[in-house]
Amino acid sequence: MKVDIIISADDIKQEKIEGRSVLVIDMLRATSVITTAMMNGCKAVIPVLTVERALEIAGGNREAYILGGERRALRIEGFDCSNSPLEYTPEVVRGKTLIMTTTNGTRAIDGCRKAENILIGCMLNALSAAKKLVDLGKDIVIVNAGTYGQFSMDDFICSGYIIECLKEITEVELSDIAWTSNQIYNSHPDIISFIRYARHYNVIKNLGLEEDLEYCIRKDITDMVPVFNGENIE
Amino acid sequence: MKVDIIISADDIKQEKIEGRSVLVIDMLRATSVITTAMMNGCKAVIPVLTVERALEIAGGNREAYILGGERRALRIEGFDCSNSPLEYTPEVVRGKTLIMTTTNGTRAIDGCRKAENILIGCMLNALSAAKKLVDLGKDIVIVNAGTYGQFSMDDFICSGYIIECLKEITEVELSDIAWTSNQIYNSHPDIISFIRYARHYNVIKNLGLEEDLEYCIRKDITDMVPVFNGENIE
Numbered sequence: 435m436k437v438d439i440i441i442s443a444d445d446i447k448q449e450k451i452e453g454r455s456v457l458v459i460d461m462l463r464a465t466s467v468i469t470t471a472m473m474n475g476c477k478a479v480i481p482v483l484t485v486e487r488a489l490e491i492a493g494g495n496r497e498a499y500i501l502g503g504e505r506r507a508l509r510i511e512g513f514d515c516s517n518s519p520l521e522y523t524p525e526v527v528r529g530k531t532l533i534m535t536t537t538n539g540t541r542a543i544d545g546c547r548k549a550e551n552i553l554i555g556c557m558l559n560a561l562s563a564a565k566k567l568v569d570l571g572k573d574i575v576i577v578n579a580g581t582y583g584q585f586s587m588d589d590f591i592c593s594g595y596i597i598e599c600l601k602e603i604t605e606v607e608l609s610d611i612a613w614t615s616n617q618i619y620n621s622h623p624d625i626i627s628f629i630r631y632a633r634h635y636n637v638i639k640n641l642g643l644e645e646d647l648e649y650c651i652r653k654d655i656t657d658m659v660p661v662f663n664g665e666n667i668e
Numbered sequence: 669m670k671v672d673i674i675i676s677a678d679d680i681k682q683e684k685i686e687g688r689s690v691l692v693i694d695m696l697r698a699t700s701v702i703t704t705a706m707m708n709g710c711k712a713v714i715p716v717l718t719v720e721r722a723l724e725i726a727g728g729n730r731e732a733y734i735l736g737g738e739r740r741a742l743r744i745e746g747f748d749c750s751n752s753p754l755e756y757t758p759e760v761v762r763g764k765t766l767i768m769t770t771t772n773g774t775r776a777i778d779g780c781r782k783a784e785n786i787l788i789g790c791m792l793n794a795l796s797a798a799k800k801l802v803d804l805g806k807d808i809v810i811v812n813a814g815t816y817g818q819f820s821m822d823d824f825i826c827s828g829y830i831i832e833c834l835k836e837i838t839e840v841e842l843s844d845i846a847w848t849s850n851q852i853y854n855s856h857p858d859i860i861s862f863i864r865y866a867r868h869y870n871v872i873k874n875l876g877l878e879e880d881l882e883y884c885i886r887k888d889i890t891d892m893v894p895v896f897n898g899e900n901i902e
Contacts, residue, residue: 611819
């Protein structure tokens, strides 16, 4: 089973994902939000690219929907929740559909439509995501959302941890970049000692969102692995 | 001074290199060949994309030219030299113009034409390349040739060493990927302990080219930093 990595939403090439199982990662914070919401009883997540599209889907029916996401890491005006996974408690999300738009994560998910399978991953569900990827039996591409089209250290080390989980389950053939991310993880298993040098980490820290960071680096707190079927994430 | 990395010839985006100083790296082995040939008295190097174009430029005048390069890591039929830097001795190259075509390196050089400055780098001239980049005063993009459009561990750790040299000379602002390559270098300053896991390394090793590998990982044996002016490398 081959394992490769794409380093940002801007670097997704269709020929690299077609026929493969893709795991989309935006650990700070979109895929941590999606995983948390689904773990807490959210019915489905609809990822959309624009604020306008989110409002259009919700229409007048604001009872059934939650609007969530960010622009420049902050809550969008008129939305219910920001991009903080801590807001997506069972009380808030149970039985509702989350409509979500973020700068990097939802764009990466959207770019992977041609993949055979599209799973949503982060630190919170890493081991379960690895198991599901192995069960699916296809070659694997871990798609890092990155930050504004750039490589992001947080998604990269998270990929390295997921590869560590894959290695524990099965024999994998790693591309050079997959091998490198796993090497980075094995030199920094605490995660923070590496990502504290990441630009994106510092953006979030400067906004006073340390609690989000502490939450998003927790390993394997859930076996929920959301799947995108081209319309909804369920 | 900002420092970024592009991970393969296929990932060069014009907006990332315009107005910047670019250092093209294909340490195994194209940029090690170019650096060695220029160090040993070669007049100029003309990088070309195809074997046909190389033969066309040389024409009947085979006294003035050397034809060098590779396809699938092996010497091209009718060419004088392969992609082994050890063949480019003073006796072979002095006063001659090298016409060169390789799978990854010359393609990366060609893709960087819109950059403000285009320098050729490898382990052999890393410190001098760093000094020249700083002297040029522009933001820096290290372009890794990669291997067949993929990230290559050898070019990545070489970038990390060049960044280490830059850090010793001046204050640099590293992108996440630049920071990561430097981190990889600092965990593996002997280079080999990292690149022995690289696919490309093993291709070359399996061809019995260990001497090339030993040569290409030598640090700072020359202050020759070749420059591409859009036509020739001098």
